[in-house]
Structure formats: structure tokens, C-alpha cells
Amino acid sequence: MDEFDWIQTYLAPxxxxxxxxxxDDAALYTPSDGQDLILTQDSLIEGIHFLQGExxxxxxxxxxxxxxxxxxxxxxxxxxxxxxxxxPKHLSSSDLKRWMHAFSKGLKTEQDRFGFSLFGxxxxxxxxxxxxxxxxxxxxxxxxxxxxxxxxxxxxIWVTGTIGxxxxxxxxxxxxxxxxxxxxxxxxxxxxxxxxxxxxPRLLFRKTLRRYATACADISDGLLSExxxxxxxSQKSLSVKxxxxxxxxxxLKWCTAKAEEARRVELATNGDDYxxxxxxxxxxxxxILTGADKINLAxxxxxxxxxxxxxxxxxxxxxxxxLQKLGYSHN
Amino acid sequence: MDEFDWIQTYLAPxxxxxxxxxxDDAALYTPSDGQDLILTQDSLIEGIHFLQGExxxxxxxxxxxxxxxxxxxxxxxxxxxxxxxxxPKHLSSSDLKRWMHAFSKGLKTEQDRFGFSLFGxxxxxxxxxxxxxxxxxxxxxxxxxxxxxxxxxxxxIWVTGTIGxxxxxxxxxxxxxxxxxxxxxxxxxxxxxxxxxxxxPRLLFRKTLRRYATACADISDGLLSExxxxxxxSQKSLSVKxxxxxxxxxxLKWCTAKAEEARRVELATNGDDYxxxxxxxxxxxxxILTGADKINLAxxxxxxxxxxxxxxxxxxxxxxxxLQKLGYSHN
Numbered sequence: 162m163d164e165f166d167w168i169q170t171y172l173a174p175x176x177x178x179x180x181x182x183x184x185d186d187a188a189l190y191t192p193s194d195g196q197d198l199i200l201t202q203d204s205l206i207e208g209i210h211f212l213q214g215e216x217x218x219x220x221x222x223x224x225x226x227x228x229x230x231x232x233x234x235x236x237x238x239x240x241x242x243x244x245x246x247x248x249p250k251h252l253s254s255s256d257l258k259r260w261m262h263a264f265s266k267g268l269k270t271e272q273d274r275f276g277f278s279l280f281g282x283x284x285x286x287x288x289x290x291x292x293x294x295x296x297x298x299x300x301x302x303x304x305x306x307x308x309x310x311x312x313x314x315x316x317x318i319w320v321t322g323t324i325g326x327x328x329x330x331x332x333x334x335x336x337x338x339x340x341x342x343x344x345x346x347x348x349x350x351x352x353x354x355x356x357x358x359x360x361x362p363r364l365l366f367r368k369t370l371r372r373y374a375t376a377c378a379d380i381s382d383g384l385l386s387e388x389x390x391x392x393x394x395s396q397k398s399l400s401v402k403x404x405x406x407x408x409x410x411x412x413l414k415w416c417t418a419k420a421e422e423a424r425r426v427e428l429a430t431n432g433d434d435y436x437x438x439x440x441x442x443x444x445x446x447x448x449i450l451t452g453a454d455k456i457n458l459a460x461x462x463x464x465x466x467x468x469x470x471x472x473x474x475x476x477x478x479x480x481x482x483x484l485q486k487l488g489y490s491h492n
Numbered sequence: 493m494d495e496f497d498w499i500q501t502y503l504a505p506x507x508x509x510x511x512x513x514x515x516d517d518a519a520l521y522t523p524s525d526g527q528d529l530i531l532t533q534d535s536l537i538e539g540i541h542f543l544q545g546e547x548x549x550x551x552x553x554x555x556x557x558x559x560x561x562x563x564x565x566x567x568x569x570x571x572x573x574x575x576x577x578x579x580p581k582h583l584s585s586s587d588l589k590r591w592m593h594a595f596s597k598g599l600k601t602e603q604d605r606f607g608f609s610l611f612g613x614x615x616x617x618x619x620x621x622x623x624x625x626x627x628x629x630x631x632x633x634x635x636x637x638x639x640x641x642x643x644x645x646x647x648x649i650w651v652t653g654t655i656g657x658x659x660x661x662x663x664x665x666x667x668x669x670x671x672x673x674x675x676x677x678x679x680x681x682x683x684x685x686x687x688x689x690x691x692x693p694r695l696l697f698r699k700t701l702r703r704y705a706t707a708c709a710d711i712s713d714g715l716l717s718e719x720x721x722x723x724x725x726s727q728k729s730l731s732v733k734x735x736x737x738x739x740x741x742x743x744l745k746w747c748t749a750k751a752e753e754a755r756r757v758e759l760a761t762n763g764d765d766y767x768x769x770x771x772x773x774x775x776x777x778x779x780i781l782t783g784a785d786k787i788n789l790a791x792x793x794x795x796x797x798x799x800x801x802x803x804x805x806x807x808x809x810x811x812x813x814x815l816q817k818l819g820y821s822h823n
Contacts, residue, residue, distance in 0.1 A: 184725040191529075197523075201517060
């Protein structure tokens, strides 16, 4: 591979002034006074976190989304990122060029969408699957970051958007299972595929979150699992009502067609939603609804913060579902 | 692999307050007023950047060293890092535990040595070779970072330490070549192995660099290649005298034993030195020598900054060596 070509042709146009024209092997960033920085790093491995052989724009935006979603959960605004790419050696020179073009286009789309730039990074070759990693830098006004540790007794639990669509989209992308073969309309399939392929990190919700959320986590590994992370960091319990977890019409039809409770649990315990789960004082509910409405975002109350340090999920008949069934563990 | 165990048992003790106990998937860093941040990211792939099957302390410190050396070149002090590790799936549970222990011990050694802490990161599994990546955050007083772009006509070119020992150390670690089979004493071999296995990022030299260096790069890919990076970023030529490049006694003996010029070129064009190459005004030579002496660091003048945008190397008989021979290209 021509690393020089990759850097100068495809990456240099994406770099901000902090990237020093990518000539310095390091970025120089001057923080504004009165701001805190949020730093987050997430990696994707071919065949595990994205589909084998998909080295293009979709994978680039997935890498952006998983990291941006972490920033969104903190109430941060992204300013830049460092990108590390290990390109597979087996790619022919012409294929590599084509993928580099597509991948960098995906990066640019997300940069333009949310207004941040490339700071730097590094590039290597690997005998193994493609592996990509990004470190994102975000900013929040000093002391205003939303952590996982702030949930208070009696807080409402909220979730943005709908849950489980991306999980069904992944099923479709891999190998359509029996349960998706009959019934769903073309439109339903489209909803799921879009949710999986183009997750929207909820960055625009940051002002409301910073003001009213007591704790927040992004939903990358399933709603109930993330509830567990807030529970652990806040040393509280999160009690969620399965029936209140917001579903798209497509997913709702899928759930009610058969084995409704099991299917709802399936959607609440699988990943890739990139929605936000947050807690807030009940008296702030109106502000939260107004803030969400301003950016056309649906938000739904799904439970309450209670005593303990665990996750409880109330089934469709009001019964407590056993934790193992929720795929939830403290790990 | 038990990711929870890796994070809680081995990584959490390495985290600073910025790491939020590694419970938040992101770090919160409050920059001091009046400081600039330097951000750098470097990755290592098993079998390419470190020896196959070496998942322990040595590999951890190599990852630290390559990143810290980038900070050193900017005159920065390290404050923290995010670590991304892809552990190979083929490792048995007990082997994995053993390697995790050794790897985290290597991280701790470097943290204690230079005074910085773990901010966060992520962990995945891979079917391929181990791949590890770190993003380092360093600080410099505002406006005091040393870039590659500041070399001025007439500046001296300096280098820290000795060049080429790590390259010979790598040769020994891989498969001892003919040229290293006869002649070198046990002590010579030790010098080379140490240079390869325990490179010392020149972080302690930062005050002198910030004050007197006009440009600086760390030597990861060979002295003449790094000279090319400064030449390109500064739009000047760097004219280096082969005879003046500092060598250890061990390497000097190796060079003078046979084909001296070719061997000196070999040492100046291969990597892993992690010394610094920098430029400075001739009138500051005294200050530079004093600053280096205070931290017991050898510094040597190896050439001059001249007109052009290239690298020139003067051979042992005063002749210009052709660039191809130097393994140097603008890429």
C-alpha cells in the first residue's frame, strides 16, 4: 500500500488546522478556556463489528457513530478525532484505492454532518482482518459533562428514539432468520436496515441533556445492559417496564405477531441502537419533552430509579423478569 | 476472554481520576489554562511492529515508547492515554491471564517512570494477530510546541543519543545475520538488545527543546527519513554528514570492521531509535549542550539546514551520497 497516497490524497483534505497538515505525526489543539474535554476511543474489527469485506463508507460512518454516540451521552460537542486504520494486505492495489476513496468519503459525510475535523492518526497493514480505531475529542462547558454516576432515587428513566430496529437490521444483513421471512412489509425491512446502516448519534440533544439529565449512557450493547452500567456507576437500581420501551411500528408488529414478551426482551437486550438512556428528576419532564421536540426527537419514559444496585425489568403481566433472561450481567 | 476482568483487575488500578473509574466509556479531562494539547496515536501489529507471540511487558512498553517519543519531539509532557487492545482469540484462558498480567505490568512501569495515567480505551477480540493502539495526550505551555516546520536556513542539525543500536538489536532478536555472528563482544550485543527492547523516549529534554529547537522529529523510521520529514514540513534542505552521526562503541566497531560507509548508511536509514532529530540556531549551541548535560543526555551536531527541500548526506570521503542509496524518499 502507498501510505503516502492514503494520507495525502484521502486524509489530508479532511484535516483541520489542528492536524498540522498531517506532516507532524501529532496534533496541536488549543482548548478554549472554561471547557472540559471528553475523550473516547472505540475500535471495530472486520467480521465482528462490521460485515466482512465492507471497507467502504458504511464502515467509516459506523466507526464515527459508535464514537460520536459516546460523546452524545456525555452532552459533548465533537471537535476532532484521530484515526487508526489497519488495511488488510490481501487487497489488490486497485481494490485498495477504491476502498480508500469510499472509506474517506464516509468520513467526510460524518464530519460535514456534525462539524468536526480529522486531527491525525496512523495507518498500518495487517495480515488479519481490517481493524479500525478512532479517538474522539469532544468539549462541554466546564463541569457540565453528564456522567453515568449521577442517577438519583426517584428519577425517571428515559430513552430516545426506538429500540431494537438496528438489531433486526443486523439480522437481515447477516442471514435473514425464519422470524423475518414472512410478514414484514418492504417498508418494515427498510426501517430496520436504515437503523442498522445509518445510526444517528444523538448529538443535537446535548443542551437538554446537560441541563436536565442526572446520568446518561448510549445504548450500544442493549438497553438493559446499559441500564446496568448506570446502575453500577450510580449505585442505584434501574427499574424498567418492558411494555414502555419504545418500538417502531415495524418492530411492534414483529413483536405482537408471536411470543410478544420474548421478542420484546430480545429487542431490549441486543445492541447497535446508539440511542441514549438517561435519568432525570420527575419535575423536569416538561423541559425534556420540549427540548426533544425542538429537534424532532422522540423521548419516552421507561421506568424509575430505585434502591439497590441492579436492573429490574417488569414483564408484560406486571411480573419481574429473571435477570438471566435479560441477558444482563454485571460484566 | 473476560473483558470485565481485564478492565477491573488489570486496567482500573492504572486509571487516573480522568478515567472515571473506567465506568463511563469516556474520559473527562479539564485542561489547565494557558496550555496547548498534543495528541498522538500509534498502533502496533503483532509480527510487524513487535515479535510474534510477545504479548507481555516488552510490547506494552514499546507501545508507550513509540507514542511518548512523538510527545517528546513536540516538547510535551504526557498526562494520559487511551488504550485499545485486540487480544488474539487463539490464546487459552490461562495464557491470556498471564499475558494480561504481564502487559499491564509493562504499562504501569512506564506510567510510573514518566508520571501519567490511563484515561480509558476499549478492548476487543480478534481472529487475526494482536493489534494495540494508544492515543496519548500531552501538554505544552501555549504556543511552545516544537513542530517539524520551523527549521531555518543556517540552523545546526542535532541528534540525541546514538543511532542504529536498536536496528542491530532487532536483527539479533529476529535471526542473527552473518555480519553479527563474529566479532561483537557480549557487551556489544547487550548494548544493541537494550536499545531495541528498552528505548528511552527523550521526554526529559523538553525544556531545552521548547526554548531552543526550531524544529524537531523523533527518529522512528531512520535518521535520514526523519530528516526528510523536517525538510518537507520546513521547506528547507537538511545536509547531514555521515561521519558525524553518533554511534555507540559497539556499533562503531561493527561499522569499521568492514564496508564502513555502507554500514553507517544502514544504521542511519533504519528505524526504532526513538532518539530526537532537531534543528537550532548556531548561537544556541552552548545552551543546548548545557541543557542536555543536566539530564545526562549526549547531543551531537550532525549537519546544517540549507536551501532546497530535500536531504543531502555527505559520505566519508566528502562526496554526496545518492538519495536512493539512503533509502530516503518523499513518501
